[in-house]
Amino acid sequence: MIKYRYYIDNQKEQDWLNxxxxxxxxxxxxxxxxxxxxxCEPGEYEYQID
Incomplete structure (x- = not known):
């Protein structure tokens, strides 16, 4: 699946990925x-943007 998004707020991007x-x-x-x-398996990963 491919999606296009543009985020300025890292927290919103992180929430979307999670x-x-x-x-x-x-x-x-x-x-x-x-x-x-x-x-993937649901919940297999958790993303954090620094």
Missing amino acids: NLTKKGWALKSFFLGFYKFEK
């Missing part, structure tokens, strides 16, 4: 606002 991983989608790659996801 919500997707709870639904079974893990981030595979990112480039210029394009996020590529692959199926």
